[in-house]
Each structure stands twice: as C-alpha cells, then as structure tokens.
Amino acid sequence: MSDVLSPAPETQQPLPPVKKPKKSKETEVGRSGVMTWVWNTIALLVAVVMAFPIYWMVLTTFKTNKDLISQNPTFWPSTFSLDSYKTIFDDKDFLPSLQNTVLLTLGAVVLGVAVGFLAAVAVARFNFRGRNFFIVTMLVVQMVPLMAILIPLFVLMNEINMTGTIVGVILAYLVFTVPYVIWTLRSFIVNIPSELDEAAMVDGCTQWGAFFRIILPLTMPGLVTTAVYSWIQAWNEFIVVKTLMATNGKNTSMTWLTFYSSTPTRAADYGSQMAGGLLVSLPVIILFVFFQKKVSAGLTAGAVKG
C-alpha cells in the first residue's frame, strides 16, 4: 500500500505553472512526453500492486506442498502441480454445493427480474396514485442492510417451515433483487421515447404488440444488466444461506468455502483453499468481465434515428 501512497501526491501539481505561459508548444509537448512516462511508471506500479493478490492466489493453486510450506515463497512455482484442484474435486461436498448455488442463483435471478420488470414498466410508463411514493420506497428499501433483517427472515421462514430449503433462500434474495431491478429498469424504460411505441400503435400495433416489439427489445440491455448484477449478488451471498439453509447441512459454494477453510485439518492448506476460492468465483469473474462492455452500452442509440 505504501508504494501507492508515496508517489501519488505528485499527481496534483503536474504542471509547474510559472514556466508554462512562456513555453512554446513544442517544448511543452516534449516535457509532457517525459512526464507521461513518469506517470505511466507510477500507474503501472499501481496496477502491479492491485493485481498482485490475484496473481498470488492463482500461483498458489499451482504450487506443490513443498513450495507452499517453504518460509521463502517463490514468485514462480518450481513445478506446476494440479494437486490442489484434485483435492477440491475430491471433496464430496464441492459439486453438490455448486449445484445448489446454480439452482439458487437461477431462481433468484429469473424471479427477481420478472417481478421487477413488470413493476418497472408500471412505474416508468403509467401515471398512477402513489407512483412517486413507490419509486422512493424502492430506493430506500435497497439501503436496508440485509444483515439487519436476517433474524426476522429466519424467524419467519422457521414459522412456515422453509428453513433448509432452496425456495426459502430464493424468496429471501428477492429482498435485494426486486428493488434493485425496479429502480434500474425504470431508468432504462423511461429513456425509451414513448413516441416509439405510440408510432408503432399508430401503425397498427396492439398494446401487447408494442410491448413485445418495442419496449421489450429496447429494454434488453437493461434486463441483461440487472440479471447479471442480480446473478453476481446471489452467487456471492452467503450469510443468508448460512443462517437459513446451511444449518440443515445444505451448502452453496460460498458457504462450502467457509466451512472448508475453517476445518482445522484444512486451515494450513492454502493451496486447496485458494483453488476452492478461485473455482467458486470463476463464474462470477467470467460473467463480470464478459458483460462489462454491454452494461455501459448506450441503449436507445440509433433507435429513433434509424
């Protein structure tokens, strides 16, 4: 951290102001060329510091036991070994918990996006009593800490005998998916000019036709965005699972990871812990990196023009 801290303050006074007005353009370009390399070096250093934990995690998974227990860790493994991954796949709870995670996440995403989308259309396209109240509520509700309502959720699920079931957790996840989906999709739908669906209806589209042919396709980027976000949230969540489900012996990948790492016999086996951590976060990493561009893509761009 310290090597990030120390060079960085220089960024604030990059151009000595006194000399500047006198210099001609060429010298300024030349000097800023030198400066650019200074900044480049510092920025690359930042990148190295930021990337190092990930590099170390990946590297650890390929190290042999001999390398791992060494007091002088090597920055490159002497031999590549896949033993850590083998240990993980040999763990009898790993694949079942992964399966639970997939079911849970799919359920939470599909249900959350479906319910949220309907409400978002209502909020974005209709004027009705209590509309503003509803919008503000969605924003407020997103901010309620999940941890704070965990206890009443547990009590409630216990009363209706839903603890230890995937459905119970899916329902609990709607707490954070639905308000987020409504809030985010609302701005996507509001930005679709209503002239578009009006024009479609003037041209003979039915209400539902206009919905399926205009609103739905144009909301697609928004749906993808919210689905991806909800997916990541649901995949990474583990406190709710630990409280509502894992007490009955059912795990998701994340809770499996916490149990696996805190088993006394495993506590020092960082090779397999890192391999486990990497494997359970891989789906999220792939999704995240893959959709990053789409998320920021403009949405109605071209729809009106074209």
Added chain:
Amino acid sequence: MSVTTDETVTRSENQGPAPVKKLQRRGVFAGGQYIPYTLLLPAVIVLLGVLVYPIYRLFDLAFQNVNKFAYLKHPEKAKYIGLDGFDKILHDDTFWEVILRSIYFTAELVILSMVLSMLIALLLNRVSNWVRVTVFTVMMFVWAIPALVNGQVFRWLFASNGGVVDYVAYLITGDETWKNYDWFADPTVGLYVVGAAVVIWGALPFLVLGLYAALTQVPKELMEAAKLDGANGLQAFFHVTIPVIRPFLMISAALSFIWDFQVFAQIYALRNSSPESGYQTIGTYLYMEGIVPSRYSDASVISIIMIIMMLAALVFYIRQMLKIGANER
C-alpha cells in the same frame, strides 16, 4: 420499418378489432386505471412478504425476550419486556467498544479509499492509453472477485507461516524476524492494517472507474479558463474539478460509508469464520454475538441501532439519488 410489415400479420392473428377502436382503448389504458396496479401487484406482494413484514417482526422481537431457539418453538415462553432489551445492550461496555471501533474503522476506510481512488483517477488522466487500459483491466478483475474470497486471499498473503507479505518485508529490510511476523496477533494491527487493506483493495475498482468517468466530464474550457486566470494546478483542482464532480463524490462517499460501516464478508473470511472480539465491528458483532448464538431479540436491538446509525448517510444518499432521478425525467 419492419415493425409495420410484421404488424399486419400479428393483428390478424390476434383478436384484431378495428384500428380506430384500438386507439380509443389505448387512451383508456394510458389513463391507467388497473393496468399499472396489476403490473405492480407481484412486486408489492413480494416486498410485503420478505421486507415489510420482517421489518415489523424485527421491531416486535426487539421488545421481547426471545433469546433462545426454544422460545421460537414454544412462543408461550416469550414475553414483552418493553425497552429492557435496549437498556441491556446500551449498558453493555462491549457494545460501546464495538460502536467506537466501527466508527474509527469506517472513517479510516472511507477517507483512505476516497483519497486513494481520487489520486489514481487523476493519475489515469495523464497516462498513455495502453497503461490506462492495463490498469482498467486489472481493476475489472479485482472488482469481480467475491468479497469472501478477498478476505481469504489476504489471510494467505499476510499469513505468519509462508505469507508473502512477511517475505517481502524480509527481502526489503533483511531482518529475519519479519519472516514470522504475525499480523493478526494484535487485533489493532490486524483490523486497521490488514482488514483495511482488504476492504480498500476491493473498493478501489468501483471508486476509481467512477471517479475517472466523472473527471472526463470536467469541461476542458473551464480548466483552460482557470489556467488563463492564473490558477495553479492545485487551485484549479479544488475550484474547478472538485465542484464539477461533486455529485459523484458525494454519492460515492455516502455509498462507501454505507458499505464500510456494515462490512462483514472480508473480515469474516480474514479471520477464518471466527473473528475475535477485537476484530468485531457492528456487522461482525451482530452476526457473531446475535445471530450465531440465536439471541434473536438482542440481534434485533443491535440491528435497529445499526440502521439508526446509518440513517444520516442513507437519507443523504437517497436525496442525492432522487435529485439525479428527477433530472433524468
């Protein structure tokens, strides 16, 4: 164009009343008597069930003495004790230690992450394109790692046996004792150095990318005008850049506060699923002392206090978001 051609087909397939009538019906729909409410219904039912009712139960539990699982099984044992639950928690010294620790830790996290991300964002404004792309790519991967795994990775980085941070410290200082330095022996070091490092490392990508995007919104003409009027780099930064990016700064500071105040996953994983009392800030405390030992009423009281403490930041954040939302429309 394609819309019109396809449309004739669907219209004949569907019920297809006369176009004129449809326009009238559309008017009725747009006036919106029941359609919006029908669309809202599932969301309202869901939120009443999993949010509003639980919040009601949260307050209900806070005024009872349901501190054992048996009390859930035999509700007749539970009774209302008024504010005694609050009284008990508020007179607990450990609780006040936790509150203070939460405030210090949150302050450290918010300030450091905001300053660091600002410096990195400014830096990115001055580097070559390929360097920027490199940094962004790294940030993206850091962002993608789940918080729980972050904590786990940092536990390994800072391990006292074979941890790489100890080894690097040894390489730099040449002092053998560094090789077995235990970062977690003293919770103050463990939390405020290692704990802060995990959380900030995970928080930087969002803040840096956001701040960088905000910085690109600062009009070049404004900066040039400031320079012409004789402002130096620092003055231009504080009097031009900061005011322009203020909305984003405010929102991200409020969000950082909200996230950092209830930080849980990273610390939980950093201490391998059992954070000692010296590591407990309010989120961890609530989980370890309230939820794990099934002290439902105590946990409810702590939850309510936690929400109240976050209220100022929450209200501020919500007002900012509504302002932006209003501009959008």
